[in-house]
Amino acid sequence: MRNKKIIGMILVVLSVVTSLVGLTGCSNTVSQKVLKIGVIGPESGGAAQLGQGQRKAIQLAVDEINAQKLAGDWKLEAYFEDDEGNPTKSASATNKLIQQSQVNVIIGAIHSSATLADMVITQRTGIPQLTAGSTGASITEQGNKWVFRTAVNDEFQANALLKYAKDVTKVTKIATLTAADDYGQSGEKLLIIAAQKEGLELTNKSTYNNGDKDFKPQLLSIKDSGAQAIFMWGLYNDAALIAKQAKQLGLNVQLFGASGMAAQKLIELGGDAVQxxxxxxxxxxxxxxxxxxxFVNKYKNQYQEDPIPHAAQAYDTVYILADAVKKANSNKPDALRDAIAKTTGLKLVTGNPQFDDKGNDIGKHLLITAIKGNMYELIQTVSTN
Incomplete structure (x- = not known):
């Protein structure tokens, strides 16, 4: 009888141990089949529409990819952090996502200065990072194999804008008015190079600090220089104010800008001045x-508004990650990074993604648009290939 009790106890213990091992194995399998995506952007502050659009689009993509099992056995999870467009806060958010949330990949940031700060951390920790909004040229010029860009870089945008200005609007004298941050100063350099390439005269170059309210000193200087066009490189809130004050001063010039200001808020804030x-x-x-x-129909059904370009690029970025994790069948940094680098064969909202050896997406179509009424109207398409 005693032996039977001992044998019974042994069987119970073995059963419990076996169950625990099974549960542990199951838990490991589940954890290996989850791709954790950290997302960083300005969800508050002066560029909030860009960060909020990014967040909405990413969550939409994550939900539909999971529902349709488009990443195979992998489930996608998104973890969001607001960096307010501040590089220091962005770096803190990156650390938090990697250390606390233990994300496998980062989508961020939107401000180029914030992305540059985040890159230091993702490179050190060996975590792939994709920016769906930052276009600063220096981001992909540092030989950092962990960084990819799903927006069109500033160099291509500057070249396309200056060529259009010369060939179509027939201007010969231009001025630049750019933000004093990394994004703006990178843009200024590229605009000057592009202007020289097109044989256009640069009559004035001026800068401003983000959040400035008075641009009249710079605009008066530009007016005196005889410029026929002003090329701005900054975000929508500043661009709207610049346009309004240029109109108040009677500047009869053509205004140009880059993708950083491409948001509906530019039209809302600028009114007649940005037409x-x-x-x-x-x-x-x-x-x-x-x-x-x-994409537009799904986004509007979910959020009752049109998506902005930053949202479309972020949406496509999630699909690139879903494809990469499915092909790699791993969320390990090296395997995931290599799969992202080899992205091909996808037809997405903003093009057919393909990365060059610097991490730039060369499968995009760049659209040159003009504000007409309350919308952007396509006037020319330029291939990035």
């Missing part, structure tokens, strides 16, 4: 393309 402003972007909600239409 006719020409700028670059990668996405228009009015496009007849089937992929674009499907």
């Amino acid at each position: 006719g402003l020409i700028l670059t972007q990668t996405f228009l909600p009015s496009s007849p393309d089937q992929k674009v239409s499907e």
Whole structure:
């Protein structure tokens, strides 16, 4: 009888141990089949519309990829942090996502200065980072194999804008008015190089600090220089104020801008002053393309508003990650990074992604657009290939 009790106890213990081992194995399997995505952007502050659009699009993509099992056995999870467009806060958010949330990949940031701060951390920790909003040239010029860009870089945008200005608007004298941060100063250098390439005269170059309210000193200097066009490189809130004050001063010039200011808020804040402003972007909600239409309809049904270009680029970025983790069948940094680098064969909302050896997406279509009424109108498409 005693032996039977001992044998019974041994069987119970073995059963419990076996169950625990099974549960542990199951837990490990589950954890290996989850791709944790950390997302950083300005969800508050002067560029909040860009960060909020990014967040909405990423969550939309994550939900539909999981529902349709488009990443195979892998489940995607998104963890969001607001950096307010501040490089120091962005770096802190990156550390938090990697150390506390233990994310496998980062999507961020939007401000180029914030992305540059985050890159130091992702490179040190060996975590892939994709920016769906930062276009500063220096981001992909540092030989950092962990960084990819799903926006069109500033160099290509500057070249396209200056060529259009010369060939179509026929201007010969230009001025630049750019933000004093990394994004703006990178843009200024590229605009000057592009102007020289096109044989255009640079009559004035001026800068401003983000959040400035008075641009009249710079605009008066530009007016005195005889410039026929002003090329701005900054975000939508500053661009709207610049346009309003240029109109108040009677500047009869053509305004140009880059994708950093491509948001509906530019039209709302700028009103009549931004009518006719020409700028670059990668996405228009009015496009007849089937992929674009499907995305716009899903986004509008979910959020009751049109998506902005930053949202479309972020949405595509999640699909790139879903494809990469499915092909790699791993969320390990090296395997994931290599799979991202080899991305091909996808037809997405903003193009057919393919990365060059620097991490730039060369499968985009750059759109030159003009503000007409309350919308952006396509005036020219330029291939990045």
